[in-house]
Amino acid sequence: MGTEVIDVLVVGGGPAGLTLARALTAGHPGLSVTVLEGAGRVGGKARTEIRDGYTFEHGPSDYTRNPEMVRLIEDSGLGDRVEVAPLRSLTRMAIVRDGRLLPTPRSPLGALTTPLLSPAAKARMLLEPLFARRPGPEGDESVHDMAARHFGAEVADRVVRNMLLGTAACDARTTSVRALAPALWDFERDAGRAGLLAHAVRSALRRRGGDRMRAPDVMHLVPGGVAALWERLATDLDGRVVTGAPAVSLEVDEDRRYAVTVTDGTRYVARTVVLAVPAYTAAALVAGMAPRAAEILRGITYSGLRVFGLGYRDDELARFPDGIGFLVPRGEGARMFAVAAVSRIVAAHAPDGHVLLRVFMGGSEDPGVFDLTRDEAVEEIRRDLRRFTGMTAEPGFVAEASDRRAIPRYEVGHAARLEQAEAALLEYPGLFLAGNSYRSLGLTATVLRAARLAPVVAERARRAARSERRPGPRGPARSRRGPSGTQHGPSETRSE
Ligand SMILES: Cc1cc2nc3c(=O)[nH]c(=O)nc-3n(C[C@H](O)[C@H](O)[C@H](O)COP(=O)(O)OP(=O)(O)OC[C@H]3O[C@@H](n4cnc5c(N)ncnc54)[C@H](O)[C@@H]3O)c2cc1C
Known part of the structure; x- marks a missing residue:
């Protein structure tokens, strides 16, 4: 040696x-x-492509603000580049149901009024404290199974599965709740037979007067990207x-x-x-x-992803929904599973008068997406955008990040x-x-x-x-x- x-x-x-x-x-x-x-x-995976006035993140684009991340950025002398957005702004997403765009529920009340769920599913959700009496498995279970056990299969399928796919590119049916969300795993054990809803209310009441628990902010680095x-x-x-x-x-x-x-x-x-x-x-x-x-x-194992950055003029997005974008459940006959107008979160990521869409394809259920040429993939996206939003314009900017092993799968166990x-x-x-x-x-x-x-x-x-x-x-x-x-x-x- x-x-x-x-x-x-x-x-x-x-x-x-x-x-x-x-x-x-x-x-x-x-x-x-x-x-x-x-x-x-x-x-x-943290890679930024800056071209033609657009800033396209190949990997992480929104990262939660915690003291360690803030310290790292400030110690690196980049503190003045941080832009912060509330996490809630990212959840202003629609979801496709039978070809139509519906808003995703963003609160318990929203879940009770959304047309996304049937009346039976809403009733089942409210009965969670009764169903929660059945203990979960000892070792681990999938995010989907835990959601179904508490809130019913429809909520697990239509809300949890699509949100997890759209936000973390994970398949809720195989992803371990203990590995992906250990805090939730512990929370359920603390809740015991009371159920998640009752325990959440109880915890919120206990916190009254003390620190209010709030969703974290997300950060972006402007200019230069991550x-x-x-x-x-x-x-x-x-x-x-x-x-x-x-x-x-x-x-x-x-x-x-x-x-x-x-x-x-x-x-x-x-x-x-x-x-x-x-x-x-x-x-x-x-x-x-x-x-x-x-x-x-x-x-x-890992899920592969193809992420596209597509740039448009503002007026070409007239029919794109308000909010950040939308999720497309598997089974809607589309190739893309999520699209976000990222420059609505960070304006500097597109030139003035333009919008940058970030479109996600692939995941564990669609490995065949890598067989498409780049032109074919963009055509698929355009077809999906036309179908769900009526947009017909050709993008003036196209960038792609393709990674066959993009996201590790934390499978049950x-x-x-x-x-x-x-x-x-x-x-x-x-x-x-x-x-x-x-x-x-x-x-x-x-x-x-x-x-x-x-x-x-x-x-x-x-x-x-x-x-x-x-x-x-x-x-x-x-x-x-x-x-x-x-x-x-x-x-x-x-x-x-
Ligand atoms: C498309 C996509 C979107 C994402 N979006 C978000 C997001 O919005 N928010 C968020 O918080 N997270 C996001 N992530 C996750 C985030 O990118 C990861 O958490 C982060 O990159 C993990 O860092 P890491 O160092 O563990 O791994 P990596 O980023 O994979 O880095 C591993 C490094 O090891 C190097 N390497 C590999 N083999 C060798 C070798 N033999 N010798 C030497 N070096 C080697 C690689 O080149 C690489 O530089 C996203 C990831 C992807 C793929």
Whole structure:
């Protein structure tokens, strides 16, 4: 192995890897940190295309405002670029039902008056406290099943399934509620036999006079889009980020030092390694060391997405619905499943007098969307827009982000399988997993988790350095920490 031993080697220069590297260099300046990024640019899925006056986000476009994200942006000197919008503004979506656009319910009262649901479904919803007496399954269940158990199948099908598809590109019927929404999972357990509705009312009353719980705001970076943040972080990391360096192998020696080799043959030796790459890449890297962990990580599958940015003149959108856009349920005979007029949220993302639509196609139920050429896909979108809104104009701007493995699927049982993978990696205490394949689908939660992992990794790196200096036999290899920084135990693996 080479002579220089790095304290922390981060593999993956996406949001998770860069946040972690930033937290390490800022909070633990004595440690040496290197980031290996496989692509020619940093940022991973967070990529912004700026062209012809439009700003088209290939990946994350709206990210919730939490203190960690705000700190990251402000520390990077981009605080003056933040635009904030209430999350509620994003939910001003319509939904297609039998070819017609209907507003989505945005409140309990809205759910009772919406034409989207039958009178029987509304009655069933109100009877939730009675049905909630039936206990849910012990280990996990799908978001759809939980919704159906509480509010009835129609609400689960027509509201929950479509909202989850449209907002997170997830199939509610297979997505684990425990992994995707651990707070909801806990909330249901707290609610017990009272049911979600009664417990929500009770919790709201208890909070009266105290902090009111409100939906978070979402943030955008203007100008430059979200990519500006990761480019700035990489610049601030000052030579510690190596781009165009895809890791192809990972080995560990008898001194518990890790060696990562990249495609050009360069070998990096480190006391700790953080794999901030998608699960399938992590699986390939750990396969030789921990085959059981690799098998589980390989089992985390992804949904492919084709996201189009289409630019129009304002007057060409006269028949587009008010609000942000609309969701198209599967079964309506359309290829797209969501469309959002993103420049109604961030005006600067389209030139004056123009609108940028962001259209989503694909997902786990439509892998065939990748067989369409780009022109065919745009034609499908135009056909759908014509059918639902009457719009006939040809877009003056077209951009596409296509990713066959865009969004990790947290399928039912995901959390338990992850615990098994972490247990299988325990004999490598200097090896950590980070990123949105595991416990945080969205950008902000991924950032938060990566920042929280930093002190754990730093402590491990320092301990490894100390034990190298100490003569005599090494301490035990096992650590109580899981590879993603969590302590093991069923209640201790929650997402923040
Ligand atoms: C279309 C789309 C829309 C989204 N919209 C939103 C949104 O509106 N709001 C939101 O909060 N979140 C959104 N997300 C999710 C958000 O993008 C992720 O939460 C975030 O990108 C996860 O960051 P990450 O670092 O874990 O992974 P990634 O972004 O995937 O980064 C992983 C990095 O690892 C690198 N890498 C891979 N293999 C190797 C290797 N062998 N060696 C070295 N480097 C390697 C990759 O090149 C990449 O840079 C969206 C995602 C997609 C795809």
